[in-house]
Amino acid sequence: xxxxxxxxxxxLRNEQKLLAAAAEVFLVSGVDAPIREIAAQAGVGxxxxxxxxxxxxxxVVAVYRHxxxxxxxxxxxxxxxxxxxxxxxxxxxDLFVDFLVTKHGLAHAMQSDSSGFEALHGYFxxxxxxxxxxxxxxxxxxxxxxxxxxxxxxxRGIGNxxxxxxxxxxxxPRRLVKLLLDGLQGS
Amino acid sequence: xxxxxxxxxxxLRNEQKLLAAAAEVFLVSGVDAPIREIAAQAGVGxxxxxxxxxxxxxxVVAVYRHxxxxxxxxxxxxxxxxxxxxxxxxxxxDLFVDFLVTKHGLAHAMQSDSSGFEALHGYFxxxxxxxxxxxxxxxxxxxxxxxxxxxxxxxRGIGNxxxxxxxxxxxxPRRLVKLLLDGLQGS
DNA sequence: TTACGATACGGAACAATGTTCCGGTTATCA
DNA sequence: TGATAACCGGAACATTGTTCCGTATCGTAA
Numbered sequence: 001x002x003x004x005x006x007x008x009x010x011x012l013r014n015e016q017k018l019l020a021a022a023a024e025v026f027l028v029s030g031v032d033a034p035i036r037e038i039a040a041q042a043g044v045g046x047x048x049x050x051x052x053x054x055x056x057x058x059x060v061v062a063v064y065r066h067x068x069x070x071x072x073x074x075x076x077x078x079x080x081x082x083x084x085x086x087x088x089x090x091x092x093x094d095l096f097v098d099f100l101v102t103k104h105g106l107a108h109a110m111q112s113d114s115s116g117f118e119a120l121h122g123y124f125x126x127x128x129x130x131x132x133x134x135x136x137x138x139x140x141x142x143x144x145x146x147x148x149x150x151x152x153x154x155x156r157g158i159g160n161x162x163x164x165x166x167x168x169x170x171x172x173p174r175r176l177v178k179l180l181l182d183g184l185q186g187s
Numbered sequence: 188x189x190x191x192x193x194x195x196x197x198x199l200r201n202e203q204k205l206l207a208a209a210a211e212v213f214l215v216s217g218v219d220a221p222i223r224e225i226a227a228q229a230g231v232g233x234x235x236x237x238x239x240x241x242x243x244x245x246x247v248v249a250v251y252r253h254x255x256x257x258x259x260x261x262x263x264x265x266x267x268x269x270x271x272x273x274x275x276x277x278x279x280x281d282l283f284v285d286f287l288v289t290k291h292g293l294a295h296a297m298q299s300d301s302s303g304f305e306a307l308h309g310y311f312x313x314x315x316x317x318x319x320x321x322x323x324x325x326x327x328x329x330x331x332x333x334x335x336x337x338x339x340x341x342x343r344g345i346g347n348x349x350x351x352x353x354x355x356x357x358x359x360p361r362r363l364v365k366l367l368l369d370g371l372q373g374s
Numbered sequence: 375t376t377a378c379g380a381t382a383c384g385g386a387a388c389a390a391t392g393t394t395c396c397g398g399t400t401a402t403c404a
Numbered sequence: 405t406g407a408t409a410a411c412c413g414g415a416a417c418a419t420t421g422t423t424c425c426g427t428a429t430c431g432t433a434a
Contacts, residue, residue: 008381008430034420045384050422113352115421147366150357157363160347165300170337176344179334179370180363195401195410221391232413237393302392 015052017042023063030105031060032115057119064103068127071095075131085138086145090181092135093158096128097177100162107162129155139184146186154180202239204229210250217292218247219302244296244307251290255314258282262318272325273332277368279322280345283315284364287349294349316342326371333373341367 007015021042025033035056039046053059061068074095078088100107109117110124133151157180162173194202208229212220222243226233240246248255261282265275287294296304297311320338344367349360 010429011382014383035422036420039384046422047385047424048383051382056421111350149362149366152357153359153362156351156358157348157366160350160363161344163298163347163350164343171340171343175336175340176347176367179336179344180367181370182373183366183368183370186369197401198411201412222393223391226413232415233393234395234414235412238411243392 011052014042014044014048017044018049018052018059019062022059026060026063026104031103031109032056032105055116055119057117057121057123060106060109060117060120061123064099064106067099068124071099072127072131075135079135079138084144085135085142086185089132089135089139092131093177093181094174096155096158097162097174100159101166101173104166107159107164110159111156111163124159125152125155145184147184149184154184198239201229201231201235204231205236205239205246206249209246213247213250213291218290218296219243219292242303242306244304244310247293247296247304247307248310251286251293254286255311258286259314259318262322266322266325271331272322272329273372276319276322276326279318280364280368281361283342283345284349284361287346288353288360291353294346294351297346298343298350311346312339312342332371334371336371341371 018038022038025038025041029037035046035049038059039049042049049059053062071092075088075092078091079085082088082091100110110121112121129151132155136145136149136151136154139145158177161176161180164171164173205225209225212225212228216224222233222236225246226236229236236246240249258279262275262279265278266272269275269278287297296302297308299308316338319342323332323336323338323341326332345364348363348367351358351360
């Protein structure tokens with residue numbers, strides 16, 4: 001593996017320009033902003049975007065990779081730092097929710113079944129699902145959770161609850177996620 | 188009110204043809220099927236659709252109006268039939284969830300902030316929110332609910348949990364909604 | 375330094391879909 | 405039956421995703 005030679009210098013520059021431009025545009029117009037808008041912001045053609053990031057999900061993943069990884073690392077850390085696994089799960093979910101709600105439209109995109117966002121769903125699952133599963137298992141073993149819900153279902157549920165226009169003071173995803181977690185403790 | 192003369196007979200016929208065609212297409216392709224597809228199924232031009240149903244939400248509302256109204260009527264009935272207001276709320280939510288998950292993409296559309304679906308959100312809220320609020324208030328007064336969540340937030344949360352591809356056996360909205368309702372009883 | 379092949383670039387071109395608009399048609403009524 | 409207002413169909417336009425190819429640039433070897 002690692003076949004193929006390294007990229008050309010201008011290609012590398014463009015990749016960086018694209019990442020910066022995408023981060024900027026995502027902030028303003030959301031993760032489903034038109035490709036042309038990102039291309040214009042970066043000062044490149046649309047072809048260059050597709051060459052570097054074949055699907056939109058690839059671009060989103062690249063932009064938010066650091067933050068996702070931070071969430072991945074937080075799982076085991078919280079589990080070791082805190083007495084209660086359930087409390088660790090709660091704090092980890094807080095991080096996850098914060099991440100989702102601060103990225104305009106990301107939660108919506110994560111569960112979307114169109115526009116080449118499937119890969120995004122897959123990436124998040126691949127990285128975060130094991131972390132969540134560990135937290136869930138630990139809390140269950142500690143007898144702090146009565147439900148037998150699976151990690152996948154829980155994450156999808158949390159992700160779905162985070163969907164919504166931001167700035168809506170009458171809908172706070174955090175309140176609902178808290179209710180959901182409360183529900184884990186048994187009826 | 189009721190100003191304006193009655194519609195022409197061909198206009199009425201087309202309206203019926205459109206409702207039947209839309210119901211058919213929604214079943215197969217979901218509520219965000221292309222307008223042209225619905226027009227073709229009905230055997231009319233796209234202009235005719237826009238004349239009868241200016242926004243996509245208007246068409247969706249017209250197609251599902253009966254079922255929404257059934258849900259509206261079920262609220263007070265359950266409340267009077269059952270001893271426990273919380274149980275009434277649970278059963279009513281069951282009806283609501285059944286309705287959402289059996290309509291391909293409806294839950295998704297309800298919270299969408301684009302494509303002229305805002306009116307759909309508004310219609311559902313206008314009809315169902317008071318019903319949900321009554322159930323919630325009754326359950327709270329009966330001391331069966333500890334949370335001080337508002338009806339709007341609860342309905343949005345339930346709606347969001349119902350978003351997802353159907354046929355996914357690993358994600359069951361009903362299980363998550365149950366957890367959410369369990370959470371209402373207090374942590 | 376220059377020439378050449380590989381690589382990457384930009385944007386035109388095509389496809390899918392939403393939406394508007396208008397010339398022609400039809401229903402209604404006097 | 406004829407006038408007219410309402411209505412119809414679909415062409416035309418706008419937006420966005422995606423592909424493709426002629427051209428420009430980079431890296432390298434002579």
